[in-house]
Amino acid sequence: SEVYLNGKWLKHDEAFVSVFDRAFMFGDGIYEVTPFYSGKPFLLKEHLKRLKYCLDEIQIKFDPFALQETMLEAISRAGLNEADAAVYIQVSRGAATRSHFVPEKIETTVLLYAFPVTLKGFEKKSWEVMATEDKRWHRCDIKSTALLANVMANEEAIAAGFAENLLVRKGYFTEGSHSSLFFVKYGVVHTHPEGQKILSGITRAEVINICTDLNIKVVEKAVHIDELVEVEEIFVTGTTTQIIPISSITHKNKKVYTARKDSVTKKLQEIFIKRTREKLT
Ligand code: PLP
Missing domain, CATH: 3.20.10.10 (D-amino Acid Aminotransferase, subunit A, domain 2)
Structure with missing residues (x-):
């Protein structure tokens, strides 16, 4: 299946992040899971608002609302337009030489993908x-x-x-x-x-x-x-x-x-x- 990584759609087994990514080394990242009932998002704005709150709290500058279209695209690329599913979003602070303090120049690592979930029953x-x-x-x-x-x-x-x-x-x-x-x-x-x-x-x-x-x-x-x-x-x-x-x-x-x-x-x-x-x- 496909994942969206830093602006590109890639096969999941061909998508890689740096060994120096701070989410890998420190858990320095935020994630969010949004449900889709029969292909339609439920409380999408609320999920993106919480993601924004969390990113702000740890001072990662990123606007998750810019990902709305990508979330819908993930559902449709995964063939889940009629299915129950969820979209996983992870925003990592990014990759840099390992140090506890945050280097000035660092770019976020953004991962997003859709996956089927059983929501019925x-x-x-x-x-x-x-x-x-x-x-x-x-x-x-x-x-x-x-x-x-x-x-x-x-x-x-x-x-x-x-x-x-x-x-x-x-x-x-x-x-x-x-x-x-x-x-x-x-x-x-x-x-x-x-x-x-x-x-x-x-x-x-x-x-x-x-x-x-x-x-x-x-x-x-x-x-x-x-x-x-x-x-x-x-x-x-x-x-x-x-x-x-x-x-x-x-x-x-x-x-x-x-x-x-x-x-x-x-x-x-x-x-x-x-x-x-x-x-x-
Ligand atoms: N509490 C914790 C610790 C969680 O990880 C989650 C999310 O899975 C929840 C509560 C439920 O939150 P939500 O309803 O936003 O999924």
Whole structure:
């Protein structure tokens, strides 16, 4: 398949970057994943806006909105015009002699490609997960390619037969290794507030919008692991995850949560399907 690298379309096995690329050496880059439902982008502007925010935060000068046409071209070149797919974008600071400080003259390395994703049928899934300490840095709002702590957390879960790992910082749940996290307690939806401890999930924001439209109360407040006894439903959200309920949580080899209800999750899934399949932006 083809990838777009620094302005050129190349076969993926003929596309190369420098061994001195800072994304390779330092994880010095930002990435973004945008979903396409039946070939049409969902929340495209929001994804590009987050990419711009992250690039600004680490002072990479690049305008991701200039990539809009290229994203559509990637879908069509990959033959995914009618399919469910996603576009991966990665902007690296670029290649230079290795040094921690950023050299003055450096050009970004831009990679973009489309790939097929199964987005149908998510509402039939449920995940058994584990929970571990959130070992990530203090700027989780930056969608950095430096994903080592996320990779280690997810790998620990998968190796132990779980679907995802929920991260806990000082006793409070932040989010999943690659998903946002919601709790339903006494009918009220709880999720960690935005800020530097979580990624500002695009699906998270859409789910909050849906709650508002359905008159479901949302509180942006972190949930403590000791509060699980009062929790009725838990679900995770994400671009390719969409909305998936958590059936159980295992923490330090003990089951600390088992799902009690599903009605809020089901309602949100139903509206989410309508929005992604009917109201495409
Ligand atoms: N949190 C983390 C750590 C993620 O990596 C992701 C993305 O996959 C999410 C949350 C969900 O964000 P989004 O809904 O924008 O895909």
